[in-house]
Amino acid sequence: MLGNLTGWHLLILLAVILLLFGAAKLPALAKSMGQSARVFKGEMKAMKEDDVAAQPATTVPDAGASASVAAPTTDVRADAGGTADTKS
Numbered sequence: 592m593l594g595n596l597t598g599w600h601l602l603i604l605l606a607v608i609l610l611l612f613g614a615a616k617l618p619a620l621a622k623s624m625g626q627s628a629r630v631f632k633g634e635m636k637a638m639k640e641d642d643v644a645a646q647p648a649t650t651v652p653d654a655g656a657s658a659s660v661a662a663p664t665t666d667v668r669a670d671a672g673g674t675a676d677t678k679s
Contacts, residue, residue, distance in 0.1 A: 612620060 609617070
């Protein structure tokens with residue numbers, strides 16, 4: 592789409608942008624665009640880190656090791672009556 596833009600096209604485009612925004616506002620516009628790009632990049636990096644952290648760690652068991660299954664644990668608390676409650 593933008594493949595047939597020549598140097599003259601780009602100069603005219605820059606001149607139009609300069610006329611629209613003015614020379615005084617261009618540095619502030621560039622600064623805000625840079626800050627937005629940094630925030631976007633940081634958010635993308637955080638999303639990638641969240642995706643990596645959310646993936647379950649898969650390990651390959653040794654051929655000689657047997658698979659062990661842990662029994663589910665219950666939260667046993669003694670109340671004032673001396674009976675045990677299970678957490679549900």
